Amino acid sequence: MGYDLIRLNGLQLSAIIGVLDREQLTEQPLVIDAELRLDLSPAGRSDDLRDTVSYAAVADLIEGIVSTEKFALIETLAETLTAAIIRSDKRIEAAAVTVHKPRAPLTQTFDDVSVTVHRTRSEVPDSPALDRPRPAVSGVYEGELVEDQGGSASTAESPLTAEEGVTVTTPTARLGHYDRTSLAELGHEDASATGHFRDPDLPAAFPVRSVLALGSNLGDSSATLASAVQALEEAEDVVVVKVSPLARTKPVGGPEQQRDFLNQVVEIETRLSPHGLLDLAQRIEAEHNRVREERHGPRTLDVDIVTFASANIDSPRLQVPHPSAAERAFVLLPWSWMDPVALLSGRPVRELAQEAEDFDDVVRLET
Numbered sequence: 001m002g003y004d005l006i007r008l009n010g011l012q013l014s015a016i017i018g019v020l021d022r023e024q025l026t027e028q029p030l031v032i033d034a035e036l037r038l039d040l041s042p043a044g045r046s047d048d049l050r051d052t053v054s055y056a057a058v059a060d061l062i063e064g065i066v067s068t069e070k071f072a073l074i075e076t077l078a079e080t081l082t083a084a085i086i087r088s089d090k091r092i093e094a095a096a097v098t099v100h101k102p103r104a105p106l107t108q109t110f111d112d113v114s115v116t117v118h119r120t121r122s123e124v125p126d127s128p129a130l131d132r133p134r135p136a137v138s139g140v141y142e143g144e145l146v147e148d149q150g151g152s153a154s155t156a157e158s159p160l161t162a163e164e165g166v167t168v169t170t171p172t173a174r175l176g177h178y179d180r181t182s183l184a185e186l187g188h189e190d191a192s193a194t195g196h197f198r199d200p201d202l203p204a205a206f207p208v209r210s211v212l213a214l215g216s217n218l219g220d221s222s223a224t225l226a227s228a229v230q231a232l233e234e235a236e237d238v239v240v241v242k243v244s245p246l247a248r249t250k251p252v253g254g255p256e257q258q259r260d261f262l263n264q265v266v267e268i269e270t271r272l273s274p275h276g277l278l279d280l281a282q283r284i285e286a287e288h289n290r291v292r293e294e295r296h297g298p299r300t301l302d303v304d305i306v307t308f309a310s311a312n313i314d315s316p317r318l319q320v321p322h323p324s325a326a327e328r329a330f331v332l333l334p335w336s337w338m339d340p341v342a343l344l345s346g347r348p349v350r351e352l353a354q355e356a357e358d359f360d361d362v363v364r365l366e367t
């Protein structure tokens, strides 16, 4: 294993980032350093850009994510960028990203605050099909984004161990002194500790995970759910990552004497905007003869968006996390069977399920 590195240092961007409400309204400067570990000897011999990873493409990838996504924590941004860089080209064995936040809201005088995330390929979760960055390169770099290089892309079989991970040697960019605003002035008490508000019409700059809850208690529910999952698998810009076992559940709310429901939870990865995903969910409901008659009434198919990455959304059409999901064992239990360590608004889904009133009314069906 070589020690070759590509380094991109001091990339100056601005972003919406921070846990304070004020920080979610205005952009602030960020400085980003990235290191990519890959074998540079093919390019060293050929003098051909196609034999390496273009640092310009890396800069574009970082800029695309920073300029379109909102984060609360610089840790999350660094993690997201590191994973996106590793996924962008199979030859990249490991990457490290440092996010500097020189105008962090501290009351003290300081030069810089930063986090560094180091990840090897084996530590980055698979992104089944949406793992290519958008080909957003322009001008002289057109066509330079390296497409799957076939034979030369071999690093997936030789993942680094954590101990071998790259070390960032980047000196902190000399950032000088910054404007500081006291936490009190910024209204610290309003800071939102979990998640961030997200523009529901903004498509994701990189694939994000979303959890969907499906339910049916009219018609052939088992066939309907299978067909809904298939429709998700076939949808553009969506990859189904995990599907829960089926649950037979007693109706919660709604008219008396409804049939039991079949419920299922699906985790997807998508580049759709939250509203785009809601459109897709409603299209799939409509294709399965969903007619909206009675609130909580019987339905051939219900597709709810439970989470969309860690976003909070509150638009006239869409609330995320789904406002009732945290109290519904018919959602929480199948979700916890599918993903035993899942969290919802910072709480273990398994624990929330145990507290839900309908906990005893959910039966796991063997598939």
Ligand SMILES: Nc1ncnc2c1ncn2[C@@H]1O[C@H](COP(=O)(O)OP(=O)(O)OP(=O)(O)O)[C@@H](O)[C@H]1O
Pocket (backbone or CB within 6 Å): 278, 292, 294, 295, 296, 297, 302, 303, 304, 305, 306, 316, 317, 318, 319, 320, 321, 322, 323, 324
């Ligand atoms: N997270 C969400 N997922 C799906 N729909 C949502 C969500 N948040 C808000 N909605 C809105 O809720 C409206 C009503 O949805 P629906 O008819 O499926 O409700 P319901 O199934 O009777 O009740 P519930 O929403 O409690 O499951 C939809 O038209 C949609 O715009």
Ligand SMILES: Nc1nc2c(c(=O)[nH]1)N=C(CO)CN2
Pocket (backbone or CB within 6 Å): 214, 215, 216, 249, 250, 251, 252, 253, 254, 261, 263, 296, 302, 330
């Ligand atoms: N058991 C069960 N109860 C419900 C369900 C559901 O999917 N399963 N959906 C509802 C409204 O979406 C209301 N009640």
